[in-house]
Amino acid sequence: MSVTSNFKVADLKLADKGRLRIEWAESRMPVLMALREKYKDSKPFKGHRIAGCIHVTKETAVLVRTLRAAGAEVSWSGCNPLSTQDDVAAALAAEGTSIYAWHGLSKEEFYWAIEKTLEFKPTLTLDDGADLIFTVHSKFPQLARDVYGGTEETTTGVHRLRAMAADKKLLYPVIAINDSETKWDFDNVYGTGQSSLDGILRASSVLIAGKTFVVAGYGHCGRGVALRAKGMGANVVVTEIRPTAALKATLEGYRVMPMDEAAKIGDIFITATGMKDIIVGRHFDSMKDGALVCNTGHYDCEINLVDLEARMKGKREIRDSNEEYVLKDGRRIYVLGQGRLINLAAAEGHPSEVMDMSFANQFLGLLKLAKDGKTLDKKVYELSPEQDQEIAFTKLATMGIGIDKLTAEQAKYATDYSAGT
Ligand code: ADE
Numbered sequence: 252m253s254v255t256s257n258f259k260v261a262d263l264k265l266a267d268k269g270r271l272r273i274e275w276a277e278s279r280m281p282v283l284m285a286l287r288e289k290y291k292d293s294k295p296f297k298g299h300r301i302a303g304c305i306h307v308t309k310e311t312a313v314l315v316r317t318l319r320a321a322g323a324e325v326s327w328s329g330c331n332p333l334s335t336q337d338d339v340a341a342a343l344a345a346e347g348t349s350i351y352a353w354h355g356l357s358k359e360e361f362y363w364a365i366e367k368t369l370e371f372k373p374t375l376t377l378d379d380g381a382d383l384i385f386t387v388h389s390k391f392p393q394l395a396r397d398v399y400g401g402t403e404e405t406t407t408g409v410h411r412l413r414a415m416a417a418d419k420k421l422l423y424p425v426i427a428i429n430d431s432e433t434k435w436d437f438d439n440v441y442g443t444g445q446s447s448l449d450g451i452l453r454a455s456s457v458l459i460a461g462k463t464f465v466v467a468g469y470g471h472c473g474r475g476v477a478l479r480a481k482g483m484g485a486n487v488v489v490t491e492i493r494p495t496a497a498l499k500a501t502l503e504g505y506r507v508m509p510m511d512e513a514a515k516i517g518d519i520f521i522t523a524t525g526m527k528d529i530i531v532g533r534h535f536d537s538m539k540d541g542a543l544v545c546n547t548g549h550y551d552c553e554i555n556l557v558d559l560e561a562r563m564k565g566k567r568e569i570r571d572s573n574e575e576y577v578l579k580d581g582r583r584i585y586v587l588g589q590g591r592l593i594n595l596a597a598a599e600g601h602p603s604e605v606m607d608m609s610f611a612n613q614f615l616g617l618l619k620l621a622k623d624g625k626t627l628d629k630k631v632y633e634l635s636p637e638q639d640q641e642i643a644f645t646k647l648a649t650m651g652i653g654i655d656k657l658t659a660e661q662a663k664y665a666t667d668y669s670a671g672t
Contacts, residue, residue, distance in 0.1 A: 252353070253341070253344070255344075257344075257347075257349045258343075258344035258348070258349060258350045258351065259350075259351045259352075259353070259364070259367070260337065260340040260341050260343075260344045260350060260351075260352060260353055261335075261337040261340065261341070261353040261354060262337060262341060263341050263344060263345060264341070265337055265338035265341040265342075266338070266341040266342045266344070266345035267342075268338040268342075269309075269312070269336070269337075269338035269339040269340070269341050269342030269343070269345075270342040270345075272309040272312075272336070272338060272339060272342075273309050273312040273313060273316070273339060273342055275309065275603075276309040276310050276312070276313050276603040276606075277313050277316075279602070279603035279604050279607065280310065280313050280603050280604070280606065280607035280610070281607065281645075281646075281649035282607045282608060282611040282642060282645050282646050282649060283313055283314065283317055283607050283610050283611050283614065284313075284317075285645065285649075286317060286321075286611060286614050286615075287316070287317040287320050287321070290320070290321040290322075290618075291320045291321065293321075294321055294322030295321055295322060295618055295621060295622075296318060296321045296322040296323035296617070296618075296621055297322035297323075298322075298374075299322070299323050299324070299374045299375055299399075299621050300323070300324045300325075300326070300371050300372065300373045300374050300375070301318055301323045301324070301325045301326075301373060301374070301375045301376070301377060301617065302325075302326050302327075302368040302369055302371070302373035302375075302376050302377070302383060303315070303325060303326070303327045303328070303368070303376075303377040303378075303383075304327075304328050304329070304330045304365055304368065304376075304377070304378050304379065304380075304382055304383035305327075305329070305330050305377060305378070305379035305404055306329055306330055306331060306334040306335070306379060306595050306600055307327065307328075307329045307334070307335040307336060307339055307340050307343070307350070307352040308334070308336050308339060308595070308599060308600045308606075309336065309339050309599070309603070310600065310601070310603050310606035310607075310610065311327075311339070311606075311610075312339050312342065312343055313603075313606075313610065314610040314613060314614065315327060315343060315348055316346075317610075317614060318614065318617070319348070321614075321618075323375075323617075324349075324371065325348060325349065326349040326350070326351075326367070326368040326369075326370070326371050326373070327343065327348060327349065327350040327351070327352065327368060328350070328351050328352050328361075328364040328365050328367070328368050328383070329352040329356075329361075329364070330378070330379040330380050330382060330383075331380075331549075331591060331592060331595060331596075332354075332355060332356050332357070332358070332360075332361055332591070333354060333355065333588065333589065333591045333592075333595065333596040334354075334591075334592060334595035334596065334600065335352045335353055335354045335356075336354070336599070337353055337354050340352045340353060349368070349371070351363075351364035351367040351368060352364060361382075362382075362386065365382060365383050365386050366386065366390075366391075368383070369383075369386065369387065369391055369394060372394060372397055373394070373397070373398060374397055374398060374399050374621075375398065375399055375400060375401065375402075375617055375620055375621060375624070376398060376400075376401035376402070377401065377402050377404075377613060377617065378401060378402065378403045378404065378408050379403070379404035379405050379408060379549075380404075380405055380407055380408045380411075380549050380550070381403060381407075381408035381411040381412055383401075384401050384403070384412070384425070385411065387422070388415070388420065388421075388422055392422060395422035395423050398422075398423045398624075399423070399424075399620050399621060399624025399625055400423050400424040400425060400426065400620030400624035400627065401423060401424075401425045401426075401620070402425065402426045402428050402613055402616040402617055402620070403425055403426070403427055403428060403429065403631075404428050404429060404434075404609065404613065405429050405549055406429050406435070406439070406470070406471075406472075406525060406549070407525045407548070407549035407550065408429070408549070409427045409429045409430065409631070410525065412425050412427070412631050413427075413631050416629070416630045416631050421629045421630060421631070422629060423624070423629055424620065424624055424627035424628060424629055424630060424631075424632060425630075425631050425632065426616040426619065426620060426631075426632050426633065426634060427631050427632070427633050428609065428612045428613050428616050428634070430633045430634075431612045431633065431634045431638070431639050431642075432636075432639045432643075433608040433609075433611070433612060433639050433642040433643050433646070434608065434609045434612050435471050436471070437605050437608055437609075438601055438605045438606065438608070438609045439470075439471035439472050439475065440471050440472070440474055440475035440478070441475055441605055442475070442594075442600075442601030442602065442605040442606070442609075443471075443472040443475045443476060443523070443547055443594065443601065444472075444474075444475025444476050444477075444478055444479040445475075445479055445601070445602060446594035446595075446598055446599070446600055446601050446602065447472075447475075447476050447479075447521060447523075447545075447547040447593055447594045448476070448479045448480065448483065449594065449598040449599070450545070450547075450572075450587070450588060450593035450594045450595075450596065450597035450598040451519065451521070451543070451545060451587060451593060451597070453571075453572065453597045453598050454545070454570070454571065454572040454573045454587040454588060454593070454597040455543055455570075455573055455585065455587060457519070457543065459480060459483040459484060459485050459519075460483060460484030460485065461484060461485070461486070462485050462486070462518040462519050463485070463486045463488060463516050463517050463518045463519075464477075464480040464485035464486065464487050464488070464517070464518065464519045464521075465487075465488045465489075465490065465510075465513045465514075465516075465517035465519065465520045465521070466480070466487060466488070466489050466490070466505075466521055466523060467489075467490045467510060467513075467520070467521070467522040467523060467524055467529045467530070467553070468490070468491065468522065468523040468524035468525070468526075468529070468548070469489050469491050469493075469496040469497065469499060469500040470496065470523065470524070470525075472523040472547060472548070473489070473523040473524070474499075474500075476521055476523055476547060477489060477500070477503075477505060480519075481504075481505075485519070486506075487505045487506070488505065488506045488507070488508060488513050488516070488517065489505045489506070489507050490507070490508065490509060490510045490513050490529075491507060510529065510530065510534055511533070511534070511537075514530070514533075514534035514535075514537045514538055515537045515538070515539075516539075517538070517539070517542060518539065518541075518542060518543065519542070519543045519545075520542065520543065520544045520545070521545050521546065521547055521593070522545075522546040522547070522548055522553035522554060523546075523547045523548055524548055524553060525548050525549060525550075525553075526548075526553065527550075527552035527553060527555075528552070528553070528555050529553045529554065530544060530553065530554045530555065531555040531558050532555065532558035532559075532561065532562065535558060535559050535562055535578070535584060536562070538582070538584060539582075540581075540582040540583055541582075541583055541585070542584055542585070543585045543587060544584060544585065544586050544587070544590075545586070545587035545588055545590070545593040546588070546590050546591065546592065546593060547592055547593050547594055548592070549592065551589065551590045551591045551592075553590070554586070554590040556586065556589075556590050559576055559584065559586070560576075562576075562578050562579060563576045563577060563578055563579070564577045564578065564579050565577050569585070571597070572587055572588045572589075572593075572596055572597035573585055573586075573587055574586045574587075574589070607646070608642055608643075608646055611642050611645075612634060612638075612642065615634060615638060615642075616634055619634070
C-alpha cells in the first residue's frame with residue numbers, strides 16, 4: 252500500500268501505466284476536454300473544494316484533471332469496493348490529487364476513505380450512489396454549512412436523494428446528473444449494455460449466442476443489456492414488476508415471465524433493478540447446473556448470496572471475478588464479480604465515449620452549483636433541457652455529424668395552433 256497524508260492507494264509504482272490509460276481516455280472524451288480548454292484560464296472553481304465519491308476509473312481521472320484545471324481543489328474516494336482501477340488511482344496520487352482508493356477495500360475501509368475526503372471541508376460534493384452525501388448528513392452535518400451543493404450520478408443515488416428531499420432532510424441543493432437526457436439515455440443504455448457484456452465475457456469467456464440470457468429489470472440499464480445480448484445471439488428473457496416496462500420488453504421481442512419461471516431456464520442471469528432480493532434461495536434451487544449469475548445494479552443486494560451460501564458444499568475462485576459455488580445436490584452456480592457491478596468489478600466500466608457526456612454534465616452541474624448553489628432551495632434539481640441539447644450538439648460535432656435546423660417558416664408552424672389539415 253502507498254500512503255501519505257494526502258493519499259492512500261494500492262501501489263504508487265503503477266502510476267506510469269495509469270497515466271497512459273488516462274491519456275487514452277482523454278483521446279476519446281472530446282466534450283469534457285473542450286470544457287477543460289474553455290475554463291482552464293478563467294478557473295471558475297478557484298476557492299472551491301470538491302469531495303468526490305465515484306468509481307475511480309480512467310474516465311473519472313479525466314474529470315478530476317478537468318476540475319483541477321478549472322481551479323478546484325479535490326479529494327477523492329471510490330464508490331464501490333471493487334471498481335477502483337489501481338493504476339489510475341496511483342496516477343492521480345502521483346500528480347498531487349488527494350485520493351483514498353484501492354481495489355478490494357473492506358466496508359470499514361470504504362467509509363474510512365469517504366471520511367478522509369471530508370477532512371478538507373468541501374464546498375461541493377459529487378456522488379455516485381449518495382454514500383458521500385449521506386455520510387455528511389448522518390455523521391458530519393456541521394460540514395453542510397459550507398457546501399454550495401452536490402451532484403449525483405446514478406439512478407439509485409437520485410432515488411435516495413429524492414426520498415431525503417421529500418422528508419425535508421436535505422441540507423443543501425443537489426443536481427441529479429442522472430436525469431439529464433445526455434446521461435441516462437446514453438450512459439445507462441449503451442454504457443451499461445456494452446460494459447456489462449464486457450464484464451461477463453472477461454469473467455467467463457462463455458459463448459453468448461444461443462444462451463438463454465435473463466435480464467431482471469427493464470429500465471434503461473436492463474434495456475441496454477438486453478439489446479447487446481440479443482445482438483450477440485442470445486435468447487433474451489426479461490423479468491419485471493412494472494406492467495409498462497414488461498409490455499415494452501414484450502413488444503421489443505423479448506419473452507417476459509416471472510423470475511420463478513426464468514430461474515428454471517436461464518443460462519446467464521443479470522440483475523439491473525436497483526432493488527434487493529431479485530434472485531433468492533428458491534431461484535437457486537431451480538437453476539440449471541452451470542448457470543452464471545451477476546448484477547449490474549449499483550448495490551450488491553440484488554442477488555442474495557447468503558441464501559446461496561446456505562445451499563453450498565463449498566466454493567472456489569475458478570478464474571478472476573468468477574466464483575464456483577458447488578451446491579449440496581452437486582449443481583454448480585457461478586457468481587461473477589461477487590454480485591457487485593459486473594461492468595466495473597470485472598471490466599473497465601462504461602466506455603470513455605459515453606462517460607464523456609455524463610461527465611460533461613457533472614462538470615456543468617458543479618459549475619452551476621459553484622455559481623448559484625447558495626441561492627438555490629435545498630431540493631433536487633435537474634440541468635436544463637437546453638444544456639442537454641448543447642452537450643448533444645457538441646458531441647455530434649466531435650463525431651463529424653451535422654443536423655438540420657428549423658427554417659423560420661417551420662418555427663412559426665411549430666407554435667401555430669390554428670394550422671390544421
Ligand atoms: N460508471 C460506469 N462506468 C464508469 C466509468 N467508466 N467511470 C466512472 N463511472 C462509471
